[in-house]
Amino acid sequence: MPEKLYTRWLDDRTFIHVEFLTIRGRIVSFVVRLMTQLSDRWINVVRYDTAHGLPHRDILDQHGRVIRKDWLTNTTFEEALTQAKNDLVQNYESYIEKFQAE
Numbered sequence: 001m002p003e004k005l006y007t008r009w010l011d012d013r014t015f016i017h018v019e020f021l022t023i024r025g026r027i028v029s030f031v032v033r034l035m036t037q038l039s040d041r042w043i044n045v046v047r048y049d050t051a052h053g054l055p056h057r058d059i060l061d062q063h064g065r066v067i068r069k070d071w072l073t074n075t076t077f078e079e080a081l082t083q084a085k086n087d088l089v090q091n092y093e094s095y096i097e098k099f100q101a102e
Contacts, residue, residue: 002021002022003019003020003021004018004019004020004021004022005017005018005019005020006018008089010088010089010092013036013037014034014035014036014037014092014096015035016032016033016034016035016085016088016089016092017032017033017035018030018031018032018081018085019031019032020081026077026078027077027078027081028050028077029049029050029077030048030049030050030055030077030080030081030084031047031048031049031050032047032048032049032081032084032085032088033046033047034046034047034088034092034095034096036096036099038062038100043062043064043099044060044064045059045060045095045096045099046058046059046060046088046095047060048072048080048081048083048084048087048088050077050080054071054072054073055071055072055075055077055080055081055084056069056070056071056072057069057070057072057084057087059095060099061099061102062099062102067102
């Protein structure tokens with residue numbers, strides 16, 4: 001069961017962290033986190049994962065609480081992982097802006 005993980009920096013205070021597990025070449029679980037630096041600590045802003053058996057996106061507050069959950073229905077884990085990475089890379093500035101406004 002190969003586990004893969006990597007970090008992709010988006011700017012000097014923001015990165016995405018990607019982890020996924022495959023069995024026989026198929027993704028069986030993943031988590032993709034958008035992280036930003038707030039004061040002296042790293043905060044998770046948005047998280048895509050496969051907890052609960054279905055891919056979904058969690059929008060988090062500054063205390064790490066889920067304030068919105070969006071289910072990715074009719075999406076394979078492979079498709080959801082690609083969507084998660086693309087969304088966070090393309091829209092991270094908007095996510096950070098909304099996060100800091102709360």
